[in-house]
Amino acid sequence: MRNTCGGRIFRFGRKQPRDPKIMREQKVRARPQTCLKNPCRVLNSIPMTKQNLIGYTSAQMEQIMIDLGEKPYRGRQLFKWLYKIRQYDFELMTDLSRPTRDRLAEKFVFETPAVKDVAESSDGTRKFLFELDDGLCVETVVIPDAESGRCTVCVSSQVGCALGCRFCATGILGYERDLSVGEILGQLIHLRDQHGDDVFTNVVFMGMGEPLLNLDNVLTAISILSDGAGMSHAAKKVTISTAGIIPAIEQLADSGCKARLAVSLNAATQEKRIKIMPLSRKYPLNELMTALKYYTSRTKTRVTFEYALFAGFNDSLEDVRAFSRLVQGIPCKINLLAYNPVNNLPFDRPSPEKLDWFARQLYPHVPAVTVRKSRGVDIGAACGQLAGGAKVTRRE
Numbered sequence: 252m253r254n255t256c257g258g259r260i261f262r263f264g265r266k267q268p269r270d271p272k273i274m275r276e277q278k279v280r281a282r283p284q285t286c287l288k289n290p291c292r293v294l295n296s297i298p299m300t301k302q303n304l305i306g307y308t309s310a311q312m313e314q315i316m317i318d319l320g321e322k323p324y325r326g327r328q329l330f331k332w333l334y335k336i337r338q339y340d341f342e343l344m345t346d347l348s349r350p351t352r353d354r355l356a357e358k359f360v361f362e363t364p365a366v367k368d369v370a371e372s373s374d375g376t377r378k379f380l381f382e383l384d385d386g387l388c389v390e391t392v393v394i395p396d397a398e399s400g401r402c403t404v405c406v407s408s409q410v411g412c413a414l415g416c417r418f419c420a421t422g423i424l425g426y427e428r429d430l431s432v433g434e435i436l437g438q439l440i441h442l443r444d445q446h447g448d449d450v451f452t453n454v455v456f457m458g459m460g461e462p463l464l465n466l467d468n469v470l471t472a473i474s475i476l477s478d479g480a481g482m483s484h485a486a487k488k489v490t491i492s493t494a495g496i497i498p499a500i501e502q503l504a505d506s507g508c509k510a511r512l513a514v515s516l517n518a519a520t521q522e523k524r525i526k527i528m529p530l531s532r533k534y535p536l537n538e539l540m541t542a543l544k545y546y547t548s549r550t551k552t553r554v555t556f557e558y559a560l561f562a563g564f565n566d567s568l569e570d571v572r573a574f575s576r577l578v579q580g581i582p583c584k585i586n587l588l589a590y591n592p593v594n595n596l597p598f599d600r601p602s603p604e605k606l607d608w609f610a611r612q613l614y615p616h617v618p619a620v621t622v623r624k625s626r627g628v629d630i631g632a633a634c635g636q637l638a639g640g641a642k643v644t645r646r647e
């Protein structure tokens with residue numbers, strides 16, 4: 252597959268052998284990313300033997316320093332240099348001894364995934380296509396909101412997705428692999444490095460993939476992101492969105508993680524939900540609600556239900572009633588949004604009037620309802636449209 256970027260043509264999206272050990276290993280491979288128009292030019296070439304420290308926790312960096320014969324606190328200094336000060340040149344880490352800096356430089360690098368393409372919407376939303384070490388791609392979306400002053404970044408947690416929701420472009424791709432901790436964090440660190448500290452105020456795991464099927468890496472990434480000695484981004488300004496993986500919701504509830512939980516609901520009866528979200532067969536709606544009651548009582552937080560309206564499918568008065576009954580007894584808020592059509596998928600967007608009507612009907616029966624504007628629709632960056640650069644196109 253090929254794509255154009257800034258006048259240069261790169262190969263991307265190619266499939267590689269899927270040995271999970273190789274995939275998750277954070278060794279930087281020499282990526283002979285040659286510009287096809289100028290094959291002599293090698294992009295991002297790094298010696299094969301160096302390990303990429305991105306995604307390493309403070310404890311792991313302490314261990315690195317112990318292995319180098321240093322005191323553990325040197326690892327915390329290294330952590331601060333990389334994540335807080337954002338100094339990636341070991342030579343300039345002036346509170347480390349010269350021999351330590353030299354040994355670090357011999358063995359390690361700190362590098363984020365490469366950006367292959369950036370698309371900008373007329374509404375200010377920007378979509379970044381990242382290429383990973385193995386040539387696979389994921390997308391990350393930055394959504395500024397002038398009214399609230401917030402800027403939300405929507406990150407990916409997997410390449411593709413195994414859940415195959417019938418309305419979702421990512422679901423069409425199928426599952427390739429989980430992202431490593433470094434690949435998850437790399438999306439955020441790249442954005443801060445290139446676009447400044449205020450490039451995002453909120454982080455949502457609503458990009459490609461089901462984050463609760465990569466929970467360990469997502470939780471580790473959030474722990475590094477929210478570490479006061481590192482990126483210092485409040486965990487409660489992070490939202491993990493799930494289609495409803497019940498065991499992982501319970502695990503998340505018990506984890507102590509302060510991130511918020513959102514559930515992509517989209518239908519209020521088991522019968523309808525199975526039609527659009529096949530995972531409901533394995534994790535039925537009534538059991539999902541029981542898990543969410545456990546989650547909200549354990550974490551003392553509300554859960555957010557995301558409900559995309561599909562014209563003529565889940566937008567009737569009957570759906571309003573089923574929705575109201577379903578969420579009774581669960582501390583929650585509800586985000587409604589109109590479905591963003593994707594080519595070859597059999598769903599249509601409801602009219603703005605219908606969306607407004609649905610919200611008004613629901614409002615008296617539930618604690619809080621917000622109608623969300625679709626953002627980045629013209630660049631295929633809205634909910635359900637992310638496809639990692641593959642040719643899954645939105646419908647006009």
Ligand code: SF4
Binds near residue numbers: 420
């Ligand atoms: S909606 Fe989410 S869970 Fe469903 S297929 Fe798309 S990425 Fe996966």
